[in-house]
Amino acid sequence: MVNEKIAIEHGLKKQEYSKICDLLKRTPNITELGIFSAMWNEHCSYKSSKIHLKNLPTKNNKVIQGPGENAGIIDIEDNDAIVFKIESHNHPSFIEPYQGAATGVGGIMRDVFTMGARPIANLNSIHFGSPEHKKTRNLLRGVVRGIGGYGNCMGIPTIAGQTNFDESYNGNILVNAMTLGLVKKNKIFYSKAAGLNKPVIYVGSKTGRDGIHGASMASAVFDEKIEEKKPTVQVGDPFTEKLLLEACLELMSGDSIIAIQDMGAAGLTSSSIEMASKGKLGIELDLNKVPCRETKMTPYEIMLSESQERMLIVLENGKEELAKKIFDKWNLDFAIIGKTTDSKKIELFFDKKKVADIPIDTLVENSPIYDRKWKKAKLPKKNKIKKEKFKNLKIVNVLNKILANPNVCSKKWIWQQYDHTVMGDTIQKPGGDAGVVRIHGTSKAVAASVDSSAVYCWAHPLSGGKQIVCESWRNLIAVGAKPIAITNCLNFGSPENDENMGEFVECVQGLGEASAYLDFPVVSGNVSFYNQTKDIGIKPTPTIGGVGLIKNYKNMVTMDLKQNENILLVIGKTEGHLEQSLFSRDILSEKNGPPPEINLFNEKNNGETVLKLIDKNFIKAAHDVSLGGIITALSKMCIKGKKGALLNKPKYLIDKFEYLFGEDQGRYIVEIEKTNYDNVIEILEKNSVHYDELGIVNDNDLIIDEKSKVSIDDLNKSHNIWLNNFMSK
Amino acid sequence: MNSSVIIFPGSNCDRDMDVALKKFGFKNKMVWHEDTKLPKSDLVVLPGGFSYGDYLRCGSMASKSKIIKSVIDFAKSGGLLMGICNGFQILTETELLPGVLLRNKFSEFICKNVFVKINNNENKYFKKITKQTLKLHIAHNEGNYFCTKNQMKEIEDNNQIALFYCNKKGEVKDEYNPNGSSKNIAGIFNKEKNILGMMPHPERMIDEYLSGEDGSLFFENLLNNLK
Numbered sequence: 001m002v003n004e005k006i007a008i009e010h011g012l013k014k015q016e017y018s019k020i021c022d023l024l025k026r027t028p029n030i031t032e033l034g035i036f037s038a039m040w041n042e043h044c045s046y047k048s049s050k051i052h053l054k055n056l057p058t059k060n061n062k063v064i065q066g067p068g069e070n071a072g073i074i075d076i077e078d079n080d081a082i083v084f085k086i087e088s089h090n091h092p093s094f095i096e097p098y099q100g101a102a103t104g105v106g107g108i109m110r111d112v113f114t115m116g117a118r119p120i121a122n123l124n125s126i127h128f129g130s131p132e133h134k135k136t137r138n139l140l141r142g143v144v145r146g147i148g149g150y151g152n153c154m155g156i157p158t159i160a161g162q163t164n165f166d167e168s169y170n171g172n173i174l175v176n177a178m179t180l181g182l183v184k185k186n187k188i189f190y191s192k193a194a195g196l197n198k199p200v201i202y203v204g205s206k207t208g209r210d211g212i213h214g215a216s217m218a219s220a221v222f223d224e225k226i227e228e229k230k231p232t233v234q235v236g237d238p239f240t241e242k243l244l245l246e247a248c249l250e251l252m253s254g255d256s257i258i259a260i261q262d263m264g265a266a267g268l269t270s271s272s273i274e275m276a277s278k279g280k281l282g283i284e285l286d287l288n289k290v291p292c293r294e295t296k297m298t299p300y301e302i303m304l305s306e307s308q309e310r311m312l313i314v315l316e317n318g319k320e321e322l323a324k325k326i327f328d329k330w331n332l333d334f335a336i337i338g339k340t341t342d343s344k345k346i347e348l349f350f351d352k353k354k355v356a357d358i359p360i361d362t363l364v365e366n367s368p369i370y371d372r373k374w375k376k377a378k379l380p381k382k383n384k385i386k387k388e389k390f391k392n393l394k395i396v397n398v399l400n401k402i403l404a405n406p407n408v409c410s411k412k413w414i415w416q417q418y419d420h421t422v423m424g425d426t427i428q429k430p431g432g433d434a435g436v437v438r439i440h441g442t443s444k445a446v447a448a449s450v451d452s453s454a455v456y457c458w459a460h461p462l463s464g465g466k467q468i469v470c471e472s473w474r475n476l477i478a479v480g481a482k483p484i485a486i487t488n489c490l491n492f493g494s495p496e497n498d499e500n501m502g503e504f505v506e507c508v509q510g511l512g513e514a515s516a517y518l519d520f521p522v523v524s525g526n527v528s529f530y531n532q533t534k535d536i537g538i539k540p541t542p543t544i545g546g547v548g549l550i551k552n553y554k555n556m557v558t559m560d561l562k563q564n565e566n567i568l569l570v571i572g573k574t575e576g577h578l579e580q581s582l583f584s585r586d587i588l589s590e591k592n593g594p595p596p597e598i599n600l601f602n603e604k605n606n607g608e609t610v611l612k613l614i615d616k617n618f619i620k621a622a623h624d625v626s627l628g629g630i631i632t633a634l635s636k637m638c639i640k641g642k643k644g645a646l647l648n649k650p651k652y653l654i655d656k657f658e659y660l661f662g663e664d665q666g667r668y669i670v671e672i673e674k675t676n677y678d679n680v681i682e683i684l685e686k687n688s689v690h691y692d693e694l695g696i697v698n699d700n701d702l703i704i705d706e707k708s709k710v711s712i713d714d715l716n717k718s719h720n721i722w723l724n725n726f727m728s729k
Numbered sequence: 730m731n732s733s734v735i736i737f738p739g740s741n742c743d744r745d746m747d748v749a750l751k752k753f754g755f756k757n758k759m760v761w762h763e764d765t766k767l768p769k770s771d772l773v774v775l776p777g778g779f780s781y782g783d784y785l786r787c788g789s790m791a792s793k794s795k796i797i798k799s800v801i802d803f804a805k806s807g808g809l810l811m812g813i814c815n816g817f818q819i820l821t822e823t824e825l826l827p828g829v830l831l832r833n834k835f836s837e838f839i840c841k842n843v844f845v846k847i848n849n850n851e852n853k854y855f856k857k858i859t860k861q862t863l864k865l866h867i868a869h870n871e872g873n874y875f876c877t878k879n880q881m882k883e884i885e886d887n888n889q890i891a892l893f894y895c896n897k898k899g900e901v902k903d904e905y906n907p908n909g910s911s912k913n914i915a916g917i918f919n920k921e922k923n924i925l926g927m928m929p930h931p932e933r934m935i936d937e938y939l940s941g942e943d944g945s946l947f948f949e950n951l952l953n954n955l956k
Contacts, residue, residue: 145837421939
């Protein structure tokens with residue numbers, strides 16, 4: 001018998017349970033309670049985030065589909081569209097890193113091909129605890145293998161990513177996976193069911209007992225009993241997913257499908273309910289017909305299993321045979337398990353008995369929505385760092401140390417384990433500002449980047465939220481892409497804590513302001529709360545996945561320096577903001593102060609002007625200036641191009657360390673040819689863009705001033721050594 | 730020239746191979762693993778990927794697939810049969826080529842550009858090719874070639890080694906071996922040299938925007954040799 005105690009064990013609150021009883025006008029049975037708990041948990045219902053997310057800009061003239069579907073869609077012209085989304089798989093990846101990360105990648109790819117798109121690129125953003133923490137190495141190894149294991153087998157290139165280390169992730173790592181898919185605009189599939197008595201089809205893998213309560217597990221904080229949660233982690237099979245992809249795309253080439261939805265979080269429960277809810281219909285399922293991997297599975301288990309690689313389809317009448325043939329060809333299960341009805345209820349049958357009978361609107365529209373208490377964060381006081389602290393430091397030593405910093409160093413050890421060239425269209429590999437893949441057989445290419453700046457968000461959520469959208473925008477521009485839209489993965493601590501909730505609210509606000517100003521709307525995303533162990537939450541970590549279009553891929557820009565004597569310019573003004581910079585935090589151990597200020601006007605103006613220069617083919621190399629400031633950005637350009645640089649003395653009075661390591665926003669380093677200098681300067685001045693002449697491209701050495709000279713080989717060593725050493729221990 | 734690319738469930742370089750073959754003038758057909766007959770072909774390719782999920786052992790299930798009998802017949806009658814990556818693994822599993830492909834030495838998947846040195850030009854694949862050292866691309870978890878001492882002796886006596894991992898200058902040394910492969914072997918022939926298995930993917934190096942064009946050189950040369 002269901003009672004309040006059992007409801008609470010399902011993660012429901014007392015008042016939520018009484019609401020269920022009120023809505024049903026009776027006590028739910030165990031299957032029904034399971035369904036409510038799956039639909040009403042934070043992960044599926046967005047109950048704490050909904051009222052804030054609705055303020056985000058979600059439209060521009062390129063957006064075909066915004067949030068609310070399996071993924072967002074943007075128009076890239078000529079009847080082509082890009083489907084993309086980022087999603088978290090944080091909790092399972094900490095419990096079981098290989099399977100957690102693998103199924104995260106599998107899940108996001110399914111979201112994309114559910115809409116009719118063939119995946120063309122994967123990206124990921126992964127955050128780990130401090131390198132000294134005993135779990136970090138194994139978690140990193142497991143996650144990287146899991147991401148590679150799934151994506152490589154699917155044959156989808158992993159083209160870019162981001163890896164960070166910070167002690168706030170010691171007990172809660174983050175694994176955010178993003179996929180881009182390509183679809184014809186007139187062949188997009190949605191999850192809205194339509195029509196009565198249409199067959200409901202189950203395809204893919206069989207249902208097992210894995211992943212039961214996965215979504216609920218991801219809606220709670222971790223405690224010492226975390227090991228017991230292992231069975232809630234799903235087990236992935238990329239081979240089956242590859243077959244499912246091909247079979248679905250084959251079926252989609254015809255006109256048999258009315259609606260299609262992958263079984264992700266909360267499995268059969270959420271997929272069937274979402275399709276019915278969107279179509280304002282009812283749905284009837286015979287659970288005896290669901291293909292099961294294990295014997296004697298109960299309706300409760302069948303409905304809550306999160307077994308992977310499964311899809312639910314509402315088919316046109318009379319297309320059953322044709323569809324079955326395709327799934328038989330690919331050796332996948334195919335079962336007609338129910339039909340659409342006009343009851344506006346979900347009705348489940350098992351052994352000829354009705355085992356659940358719930359009005360759909362009670363699960364969806366009437367799900368709880370909370371306006372949680374939140375605390376506004378103050379802008380930290382300026383903490384002018386005293387020059388005495390660094391006047392004795394040697395620039396070259398600091399630079400080598402920064403290049404070897406875990407958050408700056410080369411991540412080649414990681415991305416070399418991901419197939420990044422399969423499909424034969426990857427024209428910018430991992431390690432650049434953004435990954436770029438061509439649209440097969442055309443002159444177009446799409447660029448994509450994932451970014452987060454948890455330190456800035458932690459210091460001041462509003463500024464941090466803005467910054468991260470700007471950084472994504474810059475990364476796309478730096479490769480010559482016109483930014484179009486973003487997807488976001490909002491990783492935070494517990495929403496029941498007013499400080500964490502405040503971080504969420506203000507990061508979202510900042511993110512919204514920047515994306516509105518830059519006309520860079522949010523088209524899809526996901527919220528991951530409860531990244532928290534007992535009372536300690538992670539630093540607020542909104543991750544942004546940005547997508548942009550390069551109309552002619554031959555105009556793509558890379559960051560490697562190209563030619564001696566070419567001129568290097570810094571676009572955007574350098575003020576020398578050191579607070580919250582890598583230099584302050586890691587070299588001076590100074591952790592206070594505000595993050596760099598965001599000036600959206602300059603950000604937009606600088607970016608658009610750089611794009612103009614790229615369109616005129618004036619830019620030979622470009623790189624955005626972020627973590628570690630100008631000199632770190634330039635060093636990476638040197639390393640990639642195997643070239644040196646000779647720096648000018650800065651024209652205005654500013655301390656050398658502030659100039660070289662300051663993290664002011666809205667800046668790029670660009671390489672131009674001498675013959676184009678006048679033209680470039682004219683365009684910059686006409687657009688009122690601030691620029692500085694940084695220096696010229698040189699052979700072999702980076703010469704910063706008369707006392708600071710370092711060979712590119714040495715910089716390369718510093719940049720490449722840390723991660724390899726760390727992982728070979 | 731007619732070519733055929735076999736698609737196994739889990740193949741994922743089949744399209745890339747199709748694109749490459751067509752780019753250089755082959756009339757290519759895709760052949761489903763459940764078919765039993767090959768179309769008329771001058772070249773048959775087993776593409777890369779994870780045939781049958783690489784379950785059991787890489788290439789093992791594919792070596793028992795329906796189409797494989799006619800592939801074997803085709804090769805035994807002298808037809809050109811090439812296996813890339815997973816295709817190479819299938820060729821060793823069918824015992825058309827000697828040896829096995831073990832897990833990479835550091836048991837990590839490796840995706841990167843490598844240089845390979847051509848060891849034998851007396852065959853349809855490499856005859857008249859204008860470079861002896863090619864820049865190609867590898868992406869695999871099991872590319873560590875291994876065989877028994879007797880097999881190795883036979884391979885060497887018959888000049889069956891096709892490619893060695895090397896550096897830009899063509900020097901074959903341990904430090905240029907990406908996966909622990911015996912003697913730096915990247916590819917081998919059968920005795921008759923009509924069957925070639927290799928780990929590197931020439932189909933991923935067919936235009937200047939994809940980090941190189943040595944794959945183009947390979948396909949162009951192959952087509953010319955077949956004419």
